[in-house]
Amino acid sequence: MNEFQSVALEREGATADLVVEGGRVYCSNRREFLERDVAVVGDRIAALLGDADSVTGPETTVVSATDRVVLPGLIDAHTHGDIQLIFDRAVPDLLATGTTAVVTESSGLGLLFGSRGVDTFLERTADCPITTYLTLLPQAFIDTFGPATGTAAELEALSALLDRERVVGIGEIDWIHVVGRDAPIERLYERARDAGVPIVGHGAGCRGDSLRAFATVVDNDHEAISADGVRERAENGVHVVGRCGSIRDDLDALIDAYPDLDPRSVSLSTDGVWPGDLLEGFGMAEIVRRLIEAGIRPADAIDAASRNTAAHFGLADRGVVAPGAVADLLVVEDLETMAVETVLSEGDRVVVDGDPVVEARTDPYPNYVYDTVSVDLERERFTAPLEAAPNGTVRAMAVDRGLVTTETTADAGIDAGGDASDQRLGPDPEHDVLTATLLDRDPATEDRGFTGFLTGYGLESGAVATTGTWETTGLVTVAADTDDAVVAAGRVASMGGGFVVARDGEVVADLAMPIAATAAELSPETFATKFGALEDALRESGVGIERPLLTLQTLTFPGVPALKLTASGYANVLGRSIVGLELANPPK
Incomplete structure (x- = not known):
């Protein structure tokens, strides 16, 4: 006889460890709601009983679900x-x-x-x-x-x-x-x-x-x-x-x-x-x-x-909800509100x-998951070579709806901070043309990078950077100012990953995400506050799109079939090819 039968048979002296009593229980195998008490032994549901008083002892934890629904x-x-x-x-x-x-x-x-x-x-x-x-x-x-x-x-x-x-x-x-x-x-x-x-x-x-x-x-x-x-x-x-x-x-x-x-x-x-x-x-x-x-x-x-x-x-x-199943249960006020009152996880009350x-677990992860941003932050990496588009017209990404970036053309600026004898292409924020740079940050791979261009983002000054890129181990910057791109990327690297907004040579908002450079070790409240401050800083810098940080994160994401960034060039996702700044038929 298994450990649940004595409770199911309501044998004298048999007691459940926990009972959820008085509720309308969603009986999964009938797909109906029945008036039942749920008796739990250890981490399992032992029985669904009409009345669990017979298996409720002095050590039984009783959870009232009267006028409530058990799911x-x-x-x-x-x-x-x-x-x-x-x-x-x-x-x-x-x-x-x-x-x-x-x-x-x-x-x-x-x-x-x-x-x-x-x-x-x-x-x-x-x-x-x-x-x-x-x-x-x-x-x-x-x-x-x-x-x-x-x-x-x-x-x-x-x-x-x-x-x-x-x-x-x-x-x-x-x-x-x-x-x-x-x-x-x-x-x-x-x-x-x-x-x-x-x-x-x-x-x-x-x-x-x-x-x-x-x-x-x-x-x-x-x-x-x-x-x-x-x-x-x-x-x-x-x-x-x-x-x-x-x-x-x-x-x-x-x-x-x-x-x-x-x-x-x-x-x-x-x-x-x-x-x-x-x-x-x-x-x-x-x-x-x-x-x-x-x-x-x-x-x-x-x-x-x-x-x-x-x-x-x-x-x-x-x-x-059935005998023998793991006792993961919740008690809700009703199906109209689905307001959660009690949660059991493997038979233990957790809500x-x-x-x-x-409590949230807060001890650190193994050392190897930290300090994983390895990038060369020379200034010219955040610009593009002039020979890629001698007439200044380049292939660019345009911010569209949601996570989509479509292909367009843009007239790049000339980077004001470069050597006059070695001019390079840079942002032109007055015409809503920004640089978009992706650097491979994985310490185990060759350091590669590509700077393209982005329109429709709206950044009028400064730069934003993140390592929270999707499906690639990258560090991305979007910049109206090349020097601020270097500042933002440098701060991200020094934090071991995260988000940074820089303006006028200074960091104005940041959020450290040091676990594999993609996740923060913060309370949800602190994370939400810092995330909001980043978005506020971007608004102050002219960005008006609905979700600017999500757009930044997904510039590398080929799961949305459009033009995206790689460390070797643009990914023409539907064409399954890498393309550069050069246009097939450049304007004359």
Whole structure:
């Protein structure tokens, strides 16, 4: 007889460790709400009882759910736990949003350090009250815009991690890297198929024939931004991951498409919640609330945030309220507000009366993850050679909507600080022409860099710099003044990574992100304050676009199929080629 049967049979003397009493319980296997008490033994649900008084002893912890609703703990199907704010510091506030498990990329430590970084992140989250599952970042085996850096030894090391208990798949891959071409990344995918784990897709802009081909590679995708895009993914057998978070809110598209979907084939994700939004209470419970408010059946909305994700990623005994399942539970006021009152993580109370009762972990990471910015900051690196465009007209990126930067032309300025005998191209802020420089900061790689040009950003003076670049280990500056670009980049390097705004030769705002140069070790409150100060400093320097720091971070991101920066030139993403400043048909 197992350890739960005596409680389930209500044997005399049998007692539960914890009881959630008096609530309307979402019974996952019936997809209905029933009046039940939930008896917990250790970290598992032992039984759903009509009345748990018989198994409630003097040592039993009793959680009242009278006039409340009891749900399975919510699972974020796709996030990024080691960029912006390191996961450790966000855990208490994430728990308060009803999140008890996440499937996350290791987008900072994994990108820079590969398997070693992933191993560190696994160790760091081993005892976390939010169960943390990882997907392995595949970028080292991508060769679209440069040679793949992943070695045979790294392939073996990453593949070995597929045997680890909390590694559940391969992280997101941009469709342009795999559709219609052979690529080194396929070796990693073969290992994933052998291991029987999913591959995460990033299909922004992918449709038609390309999407059909992409569906032969990936198992899920969170990039549909229209109802037709959601339907097309489902039609091609791709598990739909609806997204609503700090980067994008695509819930309306999912809601519109829901009547045409198998509800079991839908999961929900944030794709990351930034500290300012987290402090306002945004998280998985709010996403579920919005779906229910829009008319989605509560059972479907709850399953999309729990059971479906657990099933897709093979998260054993998670995402359901049923005997034998892990006791990840939340008590909410009602389904209309989804106000979280109590959260249990593996049978322990971690949120009481809406407030987390666990502390953020604040001890430092291993020494190797710090001081990872290795760049040569000579002034000329933040300008471009005149011979690249003798008549001054250059290929440039234009800030468009969202994360898109389209191709345009611009008339570059002449750098005022250079040697008169060696003139170079620089910014011309009076005409909204800025330099955009990407330097490879990885200490283990050759120091490469490229300076292009950006229009539509609006910076009238100074410069901004960051190492928080997506899918590349870079340091990016956008500058109206070359000297300020050097100041901003220098400060970022000295902090070990982060964001800096400089003006008139001085740093006016900064935010240190020293963990792999992509994540801060701050409280959410401090991070949000400093992030806001950076945005304020950019506003004071003339920037009027809605999300200037997000635009800066994504200048390197080929997941949005447009013109982007690499350390060797512009990436013509759809053309899968590197192009320079020179125009094919320059104006006369």
